[in-house]
Each structure stands twice: as C-alpha cells, then as structure tokens.
Amino acid sequence: MNTRQLKHFLAVMDLGTLSAAAEHVHLSLPAISRSLSALENALGVPLFDRQGRRLRPTAYADAYVERARRIVFDEKEGARSLSLMRAGELGALSFGMGSSIARSLLGPMMLQLVAESPGLRLSAMVQSSDVLFDALVKERLDFFVGDVRMAAREPDLVAEAAYVSTFGWFARAGHPLAGRKRIGMPELSAYPMVMAGYADQSVMRRIAETYGLSMPLEDHFAMNTDDVGTIHTLVTSSDAIAPSTDIAVISALSAGTMVALDVEPRLDLDMTLGIVRRAGRTLLPAAERAFDIVRAYFADAAQQIAQQRGHGSATKTAAGRRGHPR
Template sequence: MNTRQLQHFLALMNTGSLSAAADAVHLSQPALSRSIKALEDELRVSLFDRTNRRLHPTPFAMEYLERAKRIVFEERDGARTLNLMKNGAYGPLAFGLGSSVALDFLASLIRQLLATGPGLKIQAQVHSTDVLLDALQKEKLDFFIGDVGAAARYPELMAEPLYTCSFGWFARAGHPLAGRKGLTMDDLKEYPLIGSGYISEMLALKMAHLYGMQLPIETNFAASINNIETAHDLILSTDVLFPTTFLAMIKLLREKSVAILNVQPPFELDLTLGIVTIRHRTLTPAAKQSFSIIRSYFQEAEQEIAAYL
C-alpha cells in the first residue's frame, strides 16, 4: 500500500464516479481501477461494489475513509514540515481575510512580514469568510482571518477568537438622519440600505428579528457589496445607510466623514473574528509571526473603537 493508492481511493469516494476520479488524479480509468484493486488486495476487503457499471462504497470503505484521510494528510504535512525546516523564513505564505479588515490592516501586515522575511512569497486573498473557509479546507491557505463561528462545525479546523465585533448603522456626515435620536426602521426605510456581500444565516436571522426585515436578508438591500471600499464610496457620495461593524467603518470614523446613527433597538449581533487554521497542521515561521501581528492589531483596534461606543 502507498499513499498514491489512498489518494486514488479518496478521489473515488469524493467524486462517486470512476471517470471523474480518474480526471481528478490524472489517470486513465483502467489505471485507476487497477490501483483500487491493488489497494483492496492489500487490505483484503472489497472497498466498492461493482454493479451496473457503477461503484458503490462498501461499509469497509466508509470505515476506512477517515483513516485514509489522516494518512494522506500526515504524509503531505510531513514533507511540508521538512521543507519549512530547510527554507526557514523563506518560501510561500498564503492567507486570506475579509475586505473590512484588509482595508485597514493588509498593507501593514505585509510590510511587517517582508521587513523580517524578504524572501517570503506572500499570497493574500481578500474574500468573505465562506470563500476563505472553502480555500482553507482545500489547503490553499495557511490560515485566514474571519468569522470563527463559521469554523466551529468542522472538527478538522481550529480557531483562535481575537475580537468581538460591535455593530452600528452608518451614514455620511451631514445625512438628514444624522443627529436624530431614537430612529426606527420606518425612518431608515426612507433611504436606500446597502449590505455586506456575506452574512451568516444566524446573523441574518437575528438582524431580521431586530428590525422586522424580510428573509432572505439580501432582499432588504438596494445593493449587497463585498468590497468595503465601494461601500465607503457610496456612503460618502449618496444618502445610503450601511448596517455594519465599527471595524469596517474605522477609516471613515477617523476622518470624521461618517455619522453613527442612533437607531432603536441597538444593532447587536454575535460575531467574533479571529485566526482559523487546519488543526494539527505544521505552521510556517512566517505564519506564526503573522499571528503575533494580527493579535496586536485587534488589541489596538478594540481600544480605538471603544472610544466610539
């Protein structure tokens, strides 16, 4: 038995099709069939029932699935660890973060990493948590900064909570609603609402309950935008209202170009940001350094935002 055979087995389990699995591992169908047959001979069990030209996993296959995943992961991670030891601070670092954090922090993070590791090859992805979660599970990222609650359902992932978000309703400074007390949803509906491109189902339900909004929550917005710079531009140039985190608005708050609206009930949601990684995966030296920088950033952001609450 070798890990290549296990990779073939996993591909067949993932796709459920001999032809799709063969494409995934770049083999012909006969070659893949021979590899699976050799694995079955080694294990002395039938992993698939072959009926009507289709393959159906047997109970043996279902029992062996998680063990095969661990074996393949351990071999790949072992090779990765040796490569890290050889390269030290050099080599690739891939991570992701959301648009609201990236606007205020990404450039600073990269500057600090390159200052101590000029040989680094950094790949930074700016996407919503759902996209980053998928990329991490496919091992395309070393880590991402995002909603730690989204990772809780996956035992293979590990999250370090760092920052509990505060939420508010925001508009441009000088907006007709700025300075008014006790605004309600009826007041807000007089103006276009914009929303972020990603909101978890749990947060959407809570927001709908707070303000009597319809579900799906996106139907309440004139536009749903996954790019915080675009949202900022719309806020400053129009009368749109934006329910979002204070972290997403920190740049405009510093510039005093945005107003915090006094809306009742208060906009309170449960969202904690942090670092999400693959459990038991060896971390690169650069990733460990990144974590230290990220922790410091959120500590400073929490102190700064407290002044607006």
C-alpha cells in the same frame, strides 16, 4: 552513496592527490580511500586509476563530476533553505481574510512580512468566512482571519479569538439622521440602504427579524456589494446608510467621515473574529509573525472603538447638559 562520499570524490578531483584531498576533508589516507571505494561500489564503476598515491580520473569520473557537484550543491542549498524557513526568511505562506478586515489590515501586513523576509512568497485571498473555511479545509490556505465560529464545524481546525465585533447602522458625517434619537426603520428606509454582500445568512435573518423585514433581505436594500471600499464610497458621498460591523468602518469613524446612528431597536449582533488554522500543521515561523500582526491589529482596533464610544458618550452628555441648563 551519500554526499559525504561525493565531497571526498570532488576533493580528489580538484586537488589531484589522495593525500591533499585527505588533508582537505580532515580524514586519514585509509579513511578517504575506503570512502572512495564505497562510492565506486555504489556507482558500479571505477572512478580512478590508482598510481601510487596519485589517482588518475577515469572517463566515468570525468562524466560524473559535474553531476556530483550539483548534488552536493543542492544538499547545501536544501539545508540552507530549511534553515531560512525556520528563521521565517523563505517559503510560501497562503492566508485569507474577510473584506471588512482586509481593507485596513491586508496591505500593511503583507508589506511588513515581505520587508522582514524578502524571500517570502505571499498569497492572500479576500472572501467571506464560509469561502475561506472551505479553502482552509481543502488546504489551499495556511490560515485565515475571520469568524472563528467556522472552526466549530471541523474538528481538525483550531481558532484563536481576538476581537468581538459589534454591529450597527452607519451614515456619513452630517447626514440628516446623524444625531437623531431612536431612529426607526421607517426613517431609515427613506434613504438608500446599502447591504454588505459578504454578510452571511444568519446575520441577514437577524436583521430581518429585528426590524420586521421580509426575506430575502436584499429586496429592501437599494444597493448590494461585497466590496467594503465601495460601501465606504457610497455612504460617505451620499445619503445612503448601511448596517455594518464596527471593524469594517473603524477607519471612517476615526477619520470622522462616518458616524454611528442611534437606531431603535439596536442591532444586537456580534461576531467573534480571530485566527483559524488547521490543527497539527507545521507552519513557517513567518506565520507566527503574521499572527502577531493580526493580534496587534485587533488590540489597536479594540482601543480605537473604546475611545470612539467614550467620545460619543461624552458628546451626548455634553449635549444633554446644554439642552438642560440649570
């Protein structure tokens, strides 16, 4: 039995005669008759009592007709769903990203994807890269945006590097340390320090080694949170300072509410961010659109950071000239 035979059966039920049904489905009379006989053989019951060219439905046909309609309908809808999925218009997409990225990317990305594909169902997880890695390996995510080093742990994962994020120390605009040169840890520790709880252990150890701090590093910080929004609030509304990636504070730097501090020694760390997904897994076309949004976000971030650094260098040069008149 196949849906083609069911369509022939429904044509006869709806039109009442074999000839009308044959014309409707573009078959000859012998061909549609053979199709109906094959369907009866497959079901094991007679569907019609034949009276010349007219066919009278049996009780079996009357009992089966609505189910046949549902089967034909489901096949058409299934094909339509697959077509929509190929076009990225329907389906489910689960992904994750780190808190520092999600603050400025997640909302706009989800809105754009849903606007382009109203039938799309999105699920997003905001966590540290190690948690996202575990979720991806267990196939709870289609991909995540975060530290691409995670892909090296698992041969079934592939990564696309998109942005090299650097680290630094940041404070509110107008902070007593803003504009000071070669700030040391004794000067930093005079103010409340905020630790980003999403930082991994390798980053914490590097900070401890760079500034001669004992582990656990959290003991040297007044506050610890994995919510980037809270870190922004703490830093911009007080004299608190925080070590952070440039990507996590890019919006505050652009708005002028935060500034980078000139700390010595420099926090010589970087993190390559990008897209991590499973190798060989077929994704919805909407996933590729999501990747394009992520790539554009990081390209824009790189441009903004470069402009901010250029502006900072120009400001320092101008200040130096003002301090050394000819």
